[in-house]
Amino acid sequence: MLRLTPLDPRYPRQLLELDAPPNPLTVSGELGPPARRVAIVGSRDANASARRFARWLGWAAARAGFVVLSGGAEGVDAAAHRGALAAGGRTWVICGTGKNYVSPRGHGALFSRIAAHPGGAVVWPFPDGAQPSWRGNFLRRNGVMVALADVVVVAQAGAFSGALNAAGWARKLGRPLWVASPEAADLRFLGSVELIRGGAGVVSTVEEALSAIGAPPELGPIARPEAPGWKELVQHAASQKRPIPGLAAEENATPPEAPPPPLDGPDESSVFSALCSTPQHMDRLVEKSTLPPQRLATALLTLALKDVVVEGPEGFFRRKNGA
Numbered sequence: 001m002l003r004l005t006p007l008d009p010r011y012p013r014q015l016l017e018l019d020a021p022p023n024p025l026t027v028s029g030e031l032g033p034p035a036r037r038v039a040i041v042g043s044r045d046a047n048a049s050a051r052r053f054a055r056w057l058g059w060a061a062a063r064a065g066f067v068v069l070s071g072g073a074e075g076v077d078a079a080a081h082r083g084a085l086a087a088g089g090r091t092w093v094i095c096g097t098g099k100n101y102v103s104p105r106g107h108g109a110l111f112s113r114i115a116a117h118p119g120g121a122v123v124w125p126f127p128d129g130a131q132p133s134w135r136g137n138f139l140r141r142n143g144v145m146v147a148l149a150d151v152v153v154v155a156q157a158g159a160f161s162g163a164l165n166a167a168g169w170a171r172k173l174g175r176p177l178w179v180a181s182p183e184a185a186d187l188r189f190l191g192s193v194e195l196i197r198g199g200a201g202v203v204s205t206v207e208e209a210l211s212a213i214g215a216p217p218e219l220g221p222i223a224r225p226e227a228p229g230w231k232e233l234v235q236h237a238a239s240q241k242r243p244i245p246g247l248a249a250e251e252n253a254t255p256p257e258a259p260p261p262p263l264d265g266p267d268e269s270s271v272f273s274a275l276c277s278t279p280q281h282m283d284r285l286v287e288k289s290t291l292p293p294q295r296l297a298t299a300l301l302t303l304a305l306k307d308v309v310v311e312g313p314e315g316f317f318r319r320k321n322g323a
Contacts, residue, residue: 002027014147017173022125022144026099029114029121032090038213039069039145041163042076042155047188050076050156052304052311053180055083056206056297057153059282059315062089063293064215067119069094069145072107076155081114086282086315090119094145096138098130142166151176151213153203157191164191167200178203178212206297215294267291271299272319275309279316
């Protein structure tokens with residue numbers, strides 16, 4: 001456990017841009033070597049496509065060498081953190097409480113996993129006893145997170161989303177602000193629409209988002225440790241013919257002949273050809289498809305939205321039955 005003051009050389013200098021820099025800054029884990037940082041923020045009740053976008057952007061940004069920052073909440077935050085972990089990359093949780101509290105309560109295991117991960121950190125900018133009920137701290141936390149970031153991406157924001165406060169901090173501190181394309185008729189994007197009307201940049205795909213935040217245009221496969229126990233879980237489930245959590249096969253082992261899925265362009269075709277009914281990790285799909293990670297992530301997102309690909313936990317994917 002680290003307690004850093006502004007006089008400590010390890011204290012992030014960007015925090016000195018704030019009127020009241022956290023003092024001390026409490027850290028579990030390691031801040032690691034300097035790297036570019038992207039804050040991925042959005043609604044707690046985000047819809048499925050926004051969570052996918054956040055997860056895949058977290059995965060691809062981590063592979064590109066970014067530290068992925070978010071607030072550890074349900075929805076977009078958790079998706080971004082888990083995406084970065086699945087890539088074997090670095091992610092920091094910027095908490096809105098003191099270290100004596102976990103908010104939300106169900107994320108204790110996630111926070112512990114991040115703190116134990118190489119280059120991962122759980123950061124508390126408040127006194128140890130600061131409680132989750134102190135709403136103002138979550139808004140101040142957004143300022144700390146944005147100050148630490150080089151760029152901010154909003155995956156989804158409703159009309160009253162806390163992500164709007166983070167966007168306000170981005171404008172105040174001069175951080176580039178990008179917003180994922182809103183979906184028509186979904187009220188959970190009303191805040192996103194207002195941000196775009198206010199001049200925020202728009203990104204429609206993970207590939208566009210990576211370009212916007214300054215990631216290298218082409219990335220090759222990056223080695224990462226397999227998610228703990230997943231290889232054994234997949235092999236055991238296959239031998240027992242039992243469903244894998246999040247990737248359960250449909251009841252019919254031999255589905256009726258289905259028309260070919262609607263594929264648009266060589267990237268989707270390459271990724272779909274690399275997939276099969278057995279779950280495969282995204283790193284394996286990068287190798288099989290020969291696509292750079294950001295283009296693979298974009299194609300997977302599109303295929304999932306077309307309902308021909310099923311996403312499971314920890315970055316595993318398979319074809320949907322009949323596809």
